[in-house]
Amino acid sequence: MHNKAQSIRQNDLPNALPDFRNLGVMSRILVLANALAVVFALARSGEFSEFAGKFTEIAGQLEPALLMVVVVLYTASPLLERLAYRHGLLAVMATAIAATAVLFPFQSGIGGNDGWHAFSYSIGFAALTTALLAWYFYLRNRAFSPAISEARLQALQARIRPHFLFNSLNAVLSLIRKDPKRAETALEDLAELFRTVMADNRELIALGDELALCRQYLNLEQLRLGERLKVEWRIEPGVEQALVPPMLLQPLVENAVYHGIEPGIAPGVIEVRIARRDDRLTLQLSNPYYEEHQHRQGNRMALANIRERLLLHFDVEASLDTRVAGSRYEIGIVMPYRKPT
């Protein structure tokens, strides 16, 4: 179970509180609570012109309490994780009501003139908001439950192009008579590459292992492309131990060869840069860009695949961007820096 929690951190169990230290979870709480405030303000406005005033009034009371709740949940997250789901829910509900109650004396009421009436309105709104959010996270957890997430991850297993397999086999065949030693090495590389591709690729692995895989792949490509393929590695020392989704880089390197090296007669350079910035890991990959080569299929599929796997592992904390800068095509990935526990 521990490993599973590491691979898909947000949804350890179908019935569990969300990870209050996850940026995606936090932003969902903030956005949804404010959306409820909008609905509430609309419901309480007789005419649309009153809406702005009502919303300001409600928001004025909501935001401080909301911030307080978020800070408390963030701090108490390790404690909450240890509670049973039901007790955790009660604790969160109590936090929301307590925060509203504590802040109430410093604010004007939203219910009416009568102080007690206003107080019960505020508490009611806090309880209702918490309940709706809990319900939302419950449904979301169910939709992304480990079983389903894992099934999706499995379906998303990166695939190697058949084009590469057949060309590599052909290149190995060309070596067998003249250079049997090199043919052996190449077949070993090929076997290891496919062992990784066909393995169960759901759990995070060390970046160093992924880089080794990329090097093996590139050795095979070098065999058939020779001088045309040049690779520059700029890897910050120490990042090799960071945990990344398996097959994160290999498909990107394969794309770079297919779209950036194969269409050119002259040698081309693939550049891979990996660095750590505080708690973020940044990976950048660039290759020569051939505009007329873009109608070829495959690139977008590999990118969509990696994007979705990043989403399943890290939610909104990871991103993948692509751009064309002059004569080069660039891909940038930013993701949380995770160390093995």
Added chain:
Amino acid sequence: MTQLRVVIVDDELPARNRLRELLEDCRTEQAHVVAGEAANGVEGLQVAASTQADVVFADIHMPEMSGIEFARHLQVLERPPAVIFVTAHDQYAVKAFEVNAVDYLTKPVKAARLLAALKKAAAGTRFAPGVLESIDQGPRRHFSVAERGRVVLVPVSEVIYLRAELKYVTLRTRTREHLVEESLSQVEQEFGGMFVRIHRNCLVARRLVRGFERGNETEGDEGWSVILEGTEERLPVSRRQWVQVKSLAK
């Protein structure tokens, strides 16, 4: 039995070496000699022409010029060689080959298949007209002209206009004229909006149109002529095409 002259065109050196080995293996059953090899279509055209190749093995997936475009340009030679396509994994092309009964080999190549293809080529099978055009996945990058036994390639981007005159089509670039065997309507279709028809017998490069002026050789002051970058010539715009063409004026 005369020896077949074979040329191998593939951008990957190991692939060319492998094909040489396999050809060597079946030399006793089909006499031939490997007359040359090339790493891309542009070189391949010169090698095929200078060696007077009988059979050319062409990889489909090559930089600069696809194997299919390469085969199209080979057809301008007086005695075009038989072409056997080779591909690692190109489902689209393989399907098109099957439909059109074009010979092809898949990588890794099997000796028995290679021998069968070679024997068929020795028997003298050639492409039916229009087959390669229907298989090609995109517009060509070059027009080709046979000149003194060589293939001269004219990049499509250098063409100013194509004009049909009696038997031939004249292709104009900044520096010179070529006579090509093309059909204007086929060119119009292949390159989409790149060439605009200004007359029943004339296509001009859209991006080189600089404007129009009054008067032309057939209609006098009533008609219009097009001004093109890269040439002093003024080509007449027919009354029928004027409606569509005048919007190009800037």
